[in-house]
Amino acid sequence: MVNTINIPRYPPEFQQIITAKNYNFVGREFVFAAINNFLHQYDRGYFTIIGEPGIGKSAIIAHYVSQNPGIVYYNVEIADPPQPPLQRGEYEEFLTKICTQLIEIAQNQGSKNITAHLIDYTTENSGFLSLLLQQISDQLNPEQRLIITIDGCDRIDINNQQRGSNLFYLPRYLPEKVYFILTRRPFLPEKSGLLIETPSQSLDLSNYSEQNRADIQEYIKSYLSSQDINYKLQQINQHENNFMYVSEILTAINNNIYPEKLQIYYQSHLDKMNLTTSNQSTLALQVLKILVKDSLISVETIAERLDEDEYDIKVILDKWREFLRLKSREKEINYSLYHLHFCHWLMDKIEYG
The missing domain is CATH 1.10.10.10 (Winged helix-like DNA-binding domain superfamily/Winged helix DNA-binding domain)
Known part of the structure; x- marks a missing residue:
């Protein structure tokens, strides 16, 4: 477990996602090991989990957050069913909700000059976000980390932001002991949307096919009662590695339609x-x-x-x-x-x- 700050309280819609995505979670230890290695190797940085649709990125983040209290959380895609790519102004909601959580952390640290009314300034640019990150960083103990997770960066339309800015106006530089963990679908390198000068690393889930398949089989077994396992496993290809597909098929295994x-x-x-x-x-x-x-x-x-x-x-x-x-x-x-x-x-x- 990472030594984070035992705050914040998540907005209700985010807590619902974390709870739902974390249900019946199994495996993915290779991902958590890679994250922890990054946190111990670098004193700050961006860590990106890359994976095709349905492979379990959101569940990974939800479980990681649930196991490490105090991690700041944001989910880009909260609509169900999913809506078209985000429209202009969605980055303002991101900055507001992230900064609200960070203000609570800063206040808990004893900051007197950071108050709730400053939330009005969060959407003007990333300056206030960077200020909050620096103030929190300055108050962290040597072994503490501030970790901010953003699930679903592929949903962001960079064309709706100022030219040359990062996705969601994320900071180009990070203070010590501050980390962002992002998830996104595969993308072209030149379309990353991030220009950063701080340590960064990515983990592509497609490079771990054996681990993904093993976790899928463990997920199936944990989902089903023992008397159903053999029959159900026969209905799902042993080489299947898409969690979204498997979870939905398990709920309607006897139907001949999707x-x-x-x-x-x-x-x-x-x-x-x-x-x-x-x-x-x-x-x-x-x-x-x-x-x-x-x-x-x-x-x-x-x-x-x-x-x-x-x-x-x-x-x-x-x-x-x-x-x-x-x-x-x-x-x-x-x-x-x-x-x-x-x-x-x-x-x-x-x-x-």
């Missing part, structure tokens, strides 16, 4: 894909039809089949990066949809219009 929540989840993926390629919708649909039929395929092959320019194909695939798996084969990058069952759902969606 559970409603899973259909909503996949529909939100498709809506976002359509939104990001709205100016190339005809070509994007053609590319999607190829992706649902081919498990691994290159930009060059797609371009040849469609008789289109490779650049136009690459633009579409880059916009869909969070929903794709990339694999290098014979010095060529091949693309596939991130999850077989999402692929099947899309196939049915295309077939039936």
